Amino acid sequence: MTAFFQLLFQGIALGCIYALVALGFTVVYRASKVINFAQGSLLLVGAYLVSVLATGLNLPFVLAVIAAIALLAAGCAIFQMMVLQRVLGQPVFVLVMITIGLSIVIDAAIPAIFGGNARILGDPWGASAVHVGGVTFNWVRIWTVLCTALILALYFVFDRFSRYGLAMRATAADEEAALAVGVPVRRVYALTWAIAGGVAVVGGLFLAGFPGSVNPSLGNVSLRAFPAIILGGLDSPPGAVVGGITIGIVEVMASGYAPGWLGSDFSAVAPYVVMILVLLCRPYGLFGTRPVERV
């Protein structure tokens, strides 16, 4: 039983990171139908930003994180306005290719600038942990869960109650109608990218693990988070959360309990198995909206 709780906790913590990746992805997709293949690479940038600010500039860690969030959010908004905005109205395919291009550039630029070796994150928790009834709670994972909960709460309050949150939902529901009633849709798009950038910093910093170190392969997380995004439904932020945490738990449980004959890498495959099973029953994911035909 102790082992089960240990795995459950680790699964939830991992799932939180997937949830953050999926949230950044769905926020952009829901509003503009742009599939952002660079979300994983944004996590990579976020992690390096925190590392540089915390260990290079010696900022207090909390300040480094906040500054990194601000910087990456601004950077993503500027990227959206300078690049994606110009190809607005082109087939979605073009926009997708641009995000793939962005991810390739980032994945090449990071090792070119910082080298291929790991670099310390500068986190205050290191490998410290608390033990309760035989279960080890690493501080990094506790913080992962707490910070993710905070970010998600902030996001959902913003989405539901703020003026721009409403504008995001209106744009997602009907872009032309939103334009027609005066919603500055371009600004809404830029905002969704800013959110994607901001949550990527938080995801990236916890992805760095313990003891906290960043390396160029962190961006691969997007491949692992992919089943979470599909599972929850491409255009549903709550789905991103449920999908992310489910996939995190599935992955960790599979690594703990899968019988040997399934192979040593089954935990990497299990999320995809779950994803496919869910898609068989619900083709638009758990919370995704199917395209509604209207007059």
Place this chain on the structure above:
Amino acid sequence: MADDLLLEVEELRVTYGSSVLALDGVGFSVPEGGSIALLGANGAGKSTALRAVTGLLRFHGGQVTGGSIRFEGRSIVRADAAALVAAGIAQVLEGRRVFAELTVAENLRVGAFPGRARRREREIREELSELFPILAERADQPAGLLSGGQQQVLAIARALMSQPRLLLLDEPSLGLAPRVVAEIGQALRAINERGCALLLIEQSTALALRATKHAYLLETGRIRAHAPTAELLADERVRASYLGAPAVLGRPEALAR
């Protein structure tokens, strides 16, 4: 030109892509506080004219290639949609287009997004609930659950939340029962009486007769005639032509003032 014109469109040419000429030399005008109808059959270019005025052409891959559009004397050919709403031009798109997943109240809040309306949001909403009681009764329901007529009312109210000086409506009577059309006609007159000018796009005659004083007949991208609404619609040749029958207008200029 007379300076009491709120909207003035002259010699407007609009093309979609590089080849489709949708409007060719179209002109019409809305006086301050006035009400006009733009009538025409399917494909005549009515929605295109509305898009040109409200900055939505780009969204549809179209562009103004000639002529002028002036609102309160200023050229608005290049302005973007959000800026035009903020300047006082509101519209109701063809097909209602309420935000189905949002509640009725949220739909109205989106309509109040442009800055100038925000301060008076509550006040405007109360005024509108008097005009359309259904808005208050169903405030917390998703808009998608409203009937077609109720959705049309919501779409109109949502547009009015920005406190426009000019309201454009694209076929608001489409698919509605005569009784509902009559109610909407009455509401539009009330709105007009409060000083908001109307530009009504229609294919059927009932609403145009109720709500507008002057009407233009659009046929394959050109204005064929214009006259006081009742007069224009009384003309058999006009009825035949814009209801989609083969063009039988011998001398359209005879009808023009």
